[in-house]
Amino acid sequence: MGIVDNHIQFTVVENGSDQIIETYVGEYRNLMVLLKNELYLDSFGECGGVGRCATCIVKASEITGNSAIKDRNEPTTLSKMGYEENNIRLSCQLLITKDLEGSNIEIIDY
Ligand code: FES
Numbered sequence: 768m769g770i771v772d773n774h775i776q777f778t779v780v781e782n783g784s785d786q787i788i789e790t791y792v793g794e795y796r797n798l799m800v801l802l803k804n805e806l807y808l809d810s811f812g813e814c815g816g817v818g819r820c821a822t823c824i825v826k827a828s829e830i831t832g833n834s835a836i837k838d839r840n841e842p843t844t845l846s847k848m849g850y851e852e853n854n855i856r857l858s859c860q861l862l863i864t865k866d867l868e869g870s871n872i873e874i875i876d877y
Pocket residue numbers: 799811812813814815816817818819820821822823844857858859860
C-alpha cells in the first residue's frame with residue numbers, strides 16, 4: 768500500500784501578482800469556494816456555485832484530466848459572456864482534485 772498523497776499545489780494570479788496556494792483533496796467544495804476564502808474576494812461566486820452568475824471566471828492553464836473539459840452549464844454561461852476559449856472557466860465547476868496540481872489559475876473579469 769502506498770501513501771495517499773492528497774496534497775495539491777498551484778499558482779493563483781490576481782491583479783498581476785502570483786501566489787502559491789496549497790490545499791488538499793476535500794478541503795474545499797470547489798475552486799470558487801477556495802479562491803473566495805483564501806483571497807478574500809467579496810463578490811466572487813455570487814450564485815453559490817450553480818454555474819449561472821459568471822462571477823467566478825478564471826483562466827485555467829495546465830490543468831489536466833477530466834477537469835480540462837467544460838461541464839454542465841459552463842459552456843452556455845461562458846459564451847453568454849463572450850468567452851469561447853477552452854481555458855476560460857467557471858471556477859465553481861472545477862473540483863479540488865489532483866487535476867489542479869501545478870496549474871496556473873488567473874482571476875479575470877472580477
Ligand atoms: S459561482 Fe456562479 S457561476 Fe460560478
